[in-house]
Amino acid sequence: MTPFDTAVSRDACAARDTSDPLAALRDRFVLPQGMIYLDGNSLGPLPRAAVDMFSYTIEQEWGQNLIKSWNTAGWFDMPLRLGDRIGALIGAAPGQTVVCDTTSINLYKAVCAASGLRSDRDVIVAEAASFPTDLYIIEGAMKSTGRPMKRRLIGADGPLDALLDDRVAVVVLSHVDYRTGALMDVAAITEQVHKAGALVVWDLCHSAGVIEFAFDADAIDFAVGCTYKYLNGGPGSPAFISVASRHQAAASHPLSGWWGHAAPFDFDRDFRPDAGIKRFLCGTQPIISLRGVDAALDALEGVTVAALRHKSLALTALFINRVSTLLPDLEIVTPRDPTLRGSQVAIAFEHGYAVVQAMIERGVIGDFRAPDIMRFGFAPLYLRFQDIWDAAEILAACVRAEVWRDPRYSRRSAVT
Amino acid sequence: MTPFDTAVSRDACAARDTSDPLAALRDRFVLPQGMIYLDGNSLGPLPRAAVDMFSYTIEQEWGQNLIKSWNTAGWFDMPLRLGDRIGALIGAAPGQTVVCDTTSINLYKAVCAASGLRSDRDVIVAEAASFPTDLYIIEGAMKSTGRPMKRRLIGADGPLDALLDDRVAVVVLSHVDYRTGALMDVAAITEQVHKAGALVVWDLCHSAGVIEFAFDADAIDFAVGCTYKYLNGGPGSPAFISVASRHQAAASHPLSGWWGHAAPFDFDRDFRPDAGIKRFLCGTQPIISLRGVDAALDALEGVTVAALRHKSLALTALFINRVSTLLPDLEIVTPRDPTLRGSQVAIAFEHGYAVVQAMIERGVIGDFRAPDIMRFGFAPLYLRFQDIWDAAEILAACVRAEVWRDPRYSRRSAVT
Numbered sequence: 001m002t003p004f005d006t007a008v009s010r011d012a013c014a015a016r017d018t019s020d021p022l023a024a025l026r027d028r029f030v031l032p033q034g035m036i037y038l039d040g041n042s043l044g045p046l047p048r049a050a051v052d053m054f055s056y057t058i059e060q061e062w063g064q065n066l067i068k069s070w071n072t073a074g075w076f077d078m079p080l081r082l083g084d085r086i087g088a089l090i091g092a093a094p095g096q097t098v099v100c101d102t103t104s105i106n107l108y109k110a111v112c113a114a115s116g117l118r119s120d121r122d123v124i125v126a127e128a129a130s131f132p133t134d135l136y137i138i139e140g141a142m143k144s145t146g147r148p149m150k151r152r153l154i155g156a157d158g159p160l161d162a163l164l165d166d167r168v169a170v171v172v173l174s175h176v177d178y179r180t181g182a183l184m185d186v187a188a189i190t191e192q193v194h195k196a197g198a199l200v201v202w203d204l205c206h207s208a209g210v211i212e213f214a215f216d217a218d219a220i221d222f223a224v225g226c227t228y229k230y231l232n233g234g235p236g237s238p239a240f241i242s243v244a245s246r247h248q249a250a251a252s253h254p255l256s257g258w259w260g261h262a263a264p265f266d267f268d269r270d271f272r273p274d275a276g277i278k279r280f281l282c283g284t285q286p287i288i289s290l291r292g293v294d295a296a297l298d299a300l301e302g303v304t305v306a307a308l309r310h311k312s313l314a315l316t317a318l319f320i321n322r323v324s325t326l327l328p329d330l331e332i333v334t335p336r337d338p339t340l341r342g343s344q345v346a347i348a349f350e351h352g353y354a355v356v357q358a359m360i361e362r363g364v365i366g367d368f369r370a371p372d373i374m375r376f377g378f379a380p381l382y383l384r385f386q387d388i389w390d391a392a393e394i395l396a397a398c399v400r401a402e403v404w405r406d407p408r409y410s411r412r413s414a415v416t
Numbered sequence: 417m418t419p420f421d422t423a424v425s426r427d428a429c430a431a432r433d434t435s436d437p438l439a440a441l442r443d444r445f446v447l448p449q450g451m452i453y454l455d456g457n458s459l460g461p462l463p464r465a466a467v468d469m470f471s472y473t474i475e476q477e478w479g480q481n482l483i484k485s486w487n488t489a490g491w492f493d494m495p496l497r498l499g500d501r502i503g504a505l506i507g508a509a510p511g512q513t514v515v516c517d518t519t520s521i522n523l524y525k526a527v528c529a530a531s532g533l534r535s536d537r538d539v540i541v542a543e544a545a546s547f548p549t550d551l552y553i554i555e556g557a558m559k560s561t562g563r564p565m566k567r568r569l570i571g572a573d574g575p576l577d578a579l580l581d582d583r584v585a586v587v588v589l590s591h592v593d594y595r596t597g598a599l600m601d602v603a604a605i606t607e608q609v610h611k612a613g614a615l616v617v618w619d620l621c622h623s624a625g626v627i628e629f630a631f632d633a634d635a636i637d638f639a640v641g642c643t644y645k646y647l648n649g650g651p652g653s654p655a656f657i658s659v660a661s662r663h664q665a666a667a668s669h670p671l672s673g674w675w676g677h678a679a680p681f682d683f684d685r686d687f688r689p690d691a692g693i694k695r696f697l698c699g700t701q702p703i704i705s706l707r708g709v710d711a712a713l714d715a716l717e718g719v720t721v722a723a724l725r726h727k728s729l730a731l732t733a734l735f736i737n738r739v740s741t742l743l744p745d746l747e748i749v750t751p752r753d754p755t756l757r758g759s760q761v762a763i764a765f766e767h768g769y770a771v772v773q774a775m776i777e778r779g780v781i782g783d784f785r786a787p788d789i790m791r792f793g794f795a796p797l798y799l800r801f802q803d804i805w806d807a808a809e810i811l812a813a814c815v816r817a818e819v820w821r822d823p824r825y826s827r828r829s830a831v832t
Contacts, residue, residue, distance in 0.1 A: 026651060032480050035429075035482075037482065039482065039483045040557070043478075043483045043486075045478075045479070045483055046474065046475070046478050046479040050474070051474060051479075051633055054474050054704070055471075058466070059446075061651075062444040062461075062462050062650060062651055063448075063461070063462035063467075064446075064448050066448070066451075066453065066461060066781065067455045067458050067459045067781065067783070068460055069651070070459075070651075075651060075652075088466065101517070101518070101521070101699075102698060102700055102701070103699055103700075104671070104673030104674065104675075104698050104699030104700075105517070105521065105671060105673070105698060105699055108670070128685065131683075132674055132683045132684060132685065133673045133674035134676070135685055135686070136672045136673055136686075137671075137673055137686070139669065139672055139686070140669075140671055140672035140673075140687070142669035143562060143670050144559070144561060144562075144670045146559060147471070147558075151467075153520065153685075156685075178786070226700070228700070234702075234703070234704055235477075235478055235491060235700075235703035235704065236701045237701060237702060247724075253556075253560050254524070254556035254670075255521060255524060255556055256552045256553060256555055257521070257522065257524075257549045257550035257552055258552060260552075260566055261552065262788065264548075266786075267548045267785075267786065268548060269544065269548065269569075269632075270551070270552075271556070274624045281520060283517075283518025283519055283520030283521055283650045284520075284642070284644070284652040284653070284701040284729075286653060286654060286704075287652045287655075287705070288470070288650055288651065288702075288705045288708060289702030289705040290652075292704060295573075295786075352453035356720075357556060365483065367483070369683075370682070373663050396494070396496050399670070
């Protein structure tokens, strides 16, 4: 059985849903009636059990127990406890991950710390096609190192091989390209970076919770990622940062707030960082939003990332197959090779903006990335094979109807 | 009528509650039965209307509308919109305040930016008695400036007058001392700092929402503060940062994430900061926790900070008066002069830890700060004069009963 064998009919897709071992997970999420949600790579849906967890945190823990909840409800420990839960999804043993702040800020900590661990080197390598905030944050981090640093961009300045030398301190890479959906070979690239004597920071925003990652097995140095895409933690829920145990004692960053102190309630005058991963905490975290991460991780209980990845590949394969069949002229940017594909399918099309708007109006939620990318995310937790069939049909109907001639779908600024 | 004239009896306090023009505000908050909550300077209580606002944001905006809510529910604009609302409480005209990240991280941005605006100077002045994270963050910010910086500490190294010279770039001060409750003379100190050619960063954590602050009128350069104390935004709700319009175009900091970009959805490769206050944003904010700030600001509608300050002073005066009468040997650390007093009363007592624990067991929630400070916060939004009378009685009963001899109240680590 290949992932493509269900593509013969909608009935075959429905049958595959019936036998899908992950099918029951869909009930763990609130999904609006009649909507096919292919934007879980931007904002995951609300886990059903989150509603009661939020209420309890708001009305009981905050409302009734107030300040005591810092201890009794475990608020103090949430960044570490949730960090270990995310660590389990990305192959990181406990004590190496915390949930806090934003991806941008965690990337800043990671790049500063990694640069400090390679203080005899002065180059940071990043991807020209990186999600822009990664490049912006690297700019800021370079200025904070206290020494002149240079940036080399994979793509603009050459391939990674050509950019690696003994001046490179850090390489920052995305596990999955946010536009094309291409997946990197983490093990091979990390080994290559390490052979050059540099450290690696992996951005897992578009893979955490849906694609396997082997933080410990691949000897990753640092990883960061968000919790509101495939992890479904809620809008803007706090991000995570993972730092390998072997680096922690020497890894320092300038966001030295009291939550990173070895003894925050001793109220010492000088900063003395915690010996472990807590040194990557800074200030007080938004507890209610953190509780969304808690609920979202509960919704992943009992399922392995390997099983999610298996279904994700089947979903994207089905979509690629259907779109190729229905619209053979469209350019599918995402690699067809499953070892090179993330959990999304990107299609380049000059009228992509209008098509995405028209599809949204017809209940299929995808998004658009300038200049011409239609982007569809495939979350195996709650999508059915029949949804994929229908989404491809609706895409084809919109393209065949030339919806871009309709002024209702004219360009406006894109959504995150 | 002086603030002390109600102190003759509990009945007089109850009568004063009846005539209190702010008395009705108490109904806007959830207050546990039988609890006198004097810890609103650590975590404010749940605004009653917040419950429905959170539910709507979680179940409708996130649950049903999903990604569209970034535009339709105004999620994108929340940091600025809430910033302007907080600006109105601290005397800052619109366009100078954003709500985002944590106080620690916002202080980092402020100190980095202020140092950059005084790049010919190399000294940062702070208070030795500052809340420690302020000192820790200054340490980190000094390392990020790209030039050697020195720290001078008010108290440890001398009084402010003696520390100000033409090497001082920035002075970081707290409006209210988190331990003693002493209030600074913002206008006079800011003028003094400006005369020395330096910039000032005010930490408003213990004053925002309860004590008047004149950001524009006093020509403040930068201010930061939290929203979960007297502003009641919920546990760890995002903090704020205010930057004077005159500084914004030249003020830069290294946390250059995409939310601070002039055109975040153009996905440029290089960072080009927004021309205004948005350059102090960095990454995606925790929307649900931000909604708590929204609800909390609603609970302040129709009341002036001046009226809150007036009642706050009356409450603290009553407490000081009652404690002095009942327990004349206790050392009240907080200034009796209302122009020098914040919204809390701190009492130094060697058995303070046990007394605070015993009071908590009797329904009066205060907190303890090592080595010997019992700290009671007085929030005029929801406290009654009769509560203050009762709290003083319970304090006196605990001291007279020598509760510290009871092993139940033995020392453990303090709560934030």
